[in-house]
Structures are given as structure tokens and as C-alpha cells.
Amino acid sequence: MADFTFHHGGVSVPSLEQAIEWYGTLLGFTVEHRFYIEAARSHTAMLRKGPLRFEIFEVEGAAPLPDERRYPPRDVQTHGNKHVAFQVADLDSFLAEMEQKGADIAMVVRESFGRGCFIRDCAGNLIEFVEGVA
Structure with missing residues (x-):
């Protein structure tokens, strides 16, 4: 069987900047890197706290x-x-x-x-x- 480990979780939010602030202030995550996903029209940030990663998506026009x-x-x-x-x-x-x-x-x-x-x-x-x- 293939070997694997957990890499990250992710959520969609209406405001990437507000989410970065929230996850930083309340839970201590910092921005590892930011990028844009063209196919999803998403401004995205990978946050990190020690070995934990969390991906945050701000998708244009999301519900x-x-x-x-x-x-x-x-x-x-x-x-x-x-x-x-x-x-x-x-x-x-x-x-x-x-x-x-x-x-x-x-x-x-x-x-x-x-x-x-x-x-x-x-x-x-x-x-x-x-x-x-x-």
C-alpha cells in the first residue's frame, strides 16, 4: 500500500486578509506563501504553525x-x-x-x-x- 502523511486542510472565506488576521491572532498561524489559482479564480494563502498547514481560499464570486x-x-x-x-x-x-x-x-x-x-x-x-x- 502507498505510504502518505497528512499535508493540510483548507477553507474558503469571503476575505483572505481577514482570514489571515483571524488565523494569526486566534490560533498563531503565519503565512507560508501566497499565490493565485487561475482555474479556481482564487487568491490563496498557505498558513503554517509548526508542522501544521492550512490553506485559505478567497474565490471570486463564491457563495x-x-x-x-x-x-x-x-x-x-x-x-x-x-x-x-x-x-x-x-x-x-x-x-x-x-x-x-x-x-x-x-x-x-x-x-x-x-x-x-x-x-x-x-x-x-x-x-x-x-x-x-x-
Whole structure:
């Protein structure tokens, strides 16, 4: 079987500049490089935080994120990609930091199967953070 590793996740946003600022301020990502994808008519940036990469697309004429994609339990009712998830050491500390920074917290999960949360980026895209799972 072919060997591979994870490279990046990606989201579409209405404003690349606003997203770069949001991902930098709230999550500590920096711009690795910027480019234009002619076929998609997309101003694009690859953001990086340590080994993590996240690709942000500002596509000319793109439709806004539908409301049902903004809440995790409704989002999974539609087929397709859902979200990316990052691991945090301590959920409560992470939530306190996100609240202090004004993050839009969509949902907090504290269940026997695990703990985590979803936040919405500046365009409403869901990002999951899970506590200490292997």
C-alpha cells in the first residue's frame, strides 16, 4: 500500500486578509506563501504553525457558507467534508484563551468518549479541537 502523511486542510472565506488576521491572532498561524489559482479564480494563502498547514481560499464570486454548515450536529447531516481537528493538551485552558480572544465557540463536548470543542472562523467554518487523544 502507498505510504502518505497528512499535508493540510483548507477553507474558503469571503476575505483572505481577514482570514489571515483571524488565523494569526486566534490560533498563531503565519503565512507560508501566497499565490493565485487561475482555474479556481482564487487568491490563496498557505498558513503554517509548526508542522501544521492550512490553506485559505478567497474565490471570486463564491457563495457564503450555508447556515446548516455552521453548527456541528446539523453539518454532519449533509454529505461531504466536515472540518479539520487539532489536538490541545487542556480543553479548559484552550477554551479560556479562545473566550478571552473573542472566538465564536459553536459547541463544547464533554462526554465519556472524549472532550473537545468547535469554534467558527471569521467566515463561519467549523474547526474542532480535541483534548489529548492519541
